[in-house]
Amino acid sequence: MLQELGGYMFVGGxxxxxxxxxxxxxPLHSDYYQAWHKALESEPEHAPCLDLMFTVHPLTGANGAMRILPGQPLADRTYRQDEHPPPRLDKELESSKQSQLHPLPAGCGILRDIRVxxxxxxxxxAEDRYIPVLQFYSSRILDLCPDACTRGFGRGVGEDDIxxxxxxxxxxxxxxxIVRKADDEMPYIEGKRAC
Known part of the structure; x- marks a missing residue:
């Protein structure tokens, strides 16, 4: 399915x-508010990065379900969020606070354009809420920015495991x-950053 949508490739999690x-x-925010490449500024309809989130336990109104505002930001403002940022929490409409993804049972997948x-x-x-996330980048962003998926973190998936x-x-x-070859250095954690 992800290949058919735009040649999306798994790049990490x-x-x-x-x-x-x-x-x-x-507060409301976007995970991708500036185009990684100049060419994308004129292509707000192209979703360069998708997250596939999984519910490993039910999401309810009590356990910190995500809220999401489909259609925001507007397409013409996708890469102009410095000029048109999301509203501050105290200025948000009640409807945006109620736009929550619940109830969802365990085992659901949530496919999300990370710009939304x-x-x-x-x-x-009384329980922590976890959501594992797989990340996919479009073939377009990988062609424009070949180093986008490693971002200095090194190769983390062992070739033998694959x-x-x-x-x-x-x-x-x-x-x-992202595939680590036998002679590649093993990534390690330094502070809060993978190297």
């Missing part, structure tokens, strides 16, 4: 965490830049 008994809101405005909500439950654990059709969507 991460996760989100909302600790139990958290009573604050995360989103934020977090309080987790008033060959032994993944089906052939999955191997086809893994971008080669």
């Amino acid at each position: 991460q996760g989100t965490l909302c600790l139990a008994n958290t009573d604050n809101w995360q 405005w989103h934020g977090g909500v309080p987790n008033v439950s 060959n032994q654990k993944l089906a052939a059709e999955i191997k086809e969507v893994i971008v080669p830049f």
